Amino acid sequence: MNLSGRSFIVMNDFSENELREVLKLSQELKNELKNNKSRKYLEGRTLAMIFEKPSTRTRVSFETGMFQLGGHALYLSASDLQLGRGETIEDTAKVLSGYVDCIMARTFKHDTAAKLAEFATVPVINGLSDLEHPCQILADLLTIYEEKRDFKGLKIAYIGDGNNVAHSLMIGCAKLGMNVSVASPKGYAPDQKITAVAHQEAENHGGILEITTDPEKAAHQADILYTDVWVSMGQDKEQEERLKVFKPYQINKALLSKAKNDSIVLHCLPAHRGLEITGEVMDGERSRIFQQAENRLHTQKALLCSLIKNVSMLWEPSLKS
Ligand code: CP
Ligand code: NVA
Numbered sequence: 001m002n003l004s005g006r007s008f009i010v011m012n013d014f015s016e017n018e019l020r021e022v023l024k025l026s027q028e029l030k031n032e033l034k035n036n037k038s039r040k041y042l043e044g045r046t047l048a049m050i051f052e053k054p055s056t057r058t059r060v061s062f063e064t065g066m067f068q069l070g071g072h073a074l075y076l077s078a079s080d081l082q083l084g085r086g087e088t089i090e091d092t093a094k095v096l097s098g099y100v101d102c103i104m105a106r107t108f109k110h111d112t113a114a115k116l117a118e119f120a121t122v123p124v125i126n127g128l129s130d131l132e133h134p135c136q137i138l139a140d141l142l143t144i145y146e147e148k149r150d151f152k153g154l155k156i157a158y159i160g161d162g163n164n165v166a167h168s169l170m171i172g173c174a175k176l177g178m179n180v181s182v183a184s185p186k187g188y189a190p191d192q193k194i195t196a197v198a199h200q201e202a203e204n205h206g207g208i209l210e211i212t213t214d215p216e217k218a219a220h221q222a223d224i225l226y227t228d229v230w231v232s233m234g235q236d237k238e239q240e241e242r243l244k245v246f247k248p249y250q251i252n253k254a255l256l257s258k259a260k261n262d263s264i265v266l267h268c269l270p271a272h273r274g275l276e277i278t279g280e281v282m283d284g285e286r287s288r289i290f291q292q293a294e295n296r297l298h299t300q301k302a303l304l305c306s307l308i309k310n311v312s313m314l315w316e317p318s319l320k321s
Pocket of ligand 1: 054055056057058059128136268269270
């Protein structure tokens with residue numbers, strides 16, 4: 001199994017074993033960092049980071065990760081690039097490939113990230129598109145593994161908008177044999193094509209995927225409750241309507257009581273306290289939200305070391321399946 005030279009645009013780009021390999025490496029890099037034993041696996045390597053939308057976690061964790069690994073990261077806002085003045089994605093991908101070892105892009109249209117990957121000769125990482133947010137799910141899975149020591153048979157309930165985060169989460173969790181229940185209001189369910197892929201992954205890995213409009217049904221006996229914002233970047237015009245429709249989909253103490261007693265709560269952040277999650281739950285004892293945010297750093301370092309070509313590392317066996 002070799003991820004070297006590959007891109008990571010959708011969650012389904014990685015097999016179960018490849019996911020486990022990246023998660024195992026994430027644990028090792030996290031341990032190295034915590035024990036002050038970090039090694040400069042990416043010395044002399046450069047990452048171009050294209051951002052069409054704002055970011056706190058993705059930008060800072062990728063940039064810091066590259067620095068810790070001995071490499072360098074370039075922040076490129078789309079409006080600063082010639083891309084913003086009409087240079088094609090194809091030409092941009094080819095030109096950047098001549099300078100850098102990897103490209104990470106946060107785009108509005110998913111097709112922009114996919115096209116970059118098609119024409120670049122270096123790996124391209126999707127740092128969030130309107131369709132998927134696969135890097136987020138690597139951190140989520142590491143957090144789940146740290147807390148539960150396994151994936152198979154766990155129930156994760158995603159409560160809220162059937163958006164980019166929900167899409168990658170459904171596929172990633174189904175791939176690892178988890179049972180996934182998604183509760184969204186009518187008209188805001190996940191994309192049908194993605195749902196079909198997630199169903200297939202669930203079937204292949206012995207899990208169940210449930211799509212419902214009932215948050216309590218989803219939360220029932222769940223091991224993990226997960227939510228994301230009700231209004232994603234680029235949807236500001238829909239804010240008023242969305243805030244009304246999503247009101248019954250808040251993760252609060254009452255909903256948490258439907259889950260298992262040892263359940264944990266995750267949120268990809270940024271959060272809107274009092275909307276999709278109460279401050280009480282977010283800061284409560286079941287929340288692993290800030291651990292999850294920190295894990296973006298460790299999982300993305302593992303991703304970079306895995307995808308960038310000709311990186312020499314000591315490989316360990318992947319997490320047990
Ligand atoms: N979760 C996440 O991707 O956060 P940012 O938008 O701050 O990068
Ligand atoms: N669904 C959110 C995720 C932010 C990390 C958005 O796309 O804005």
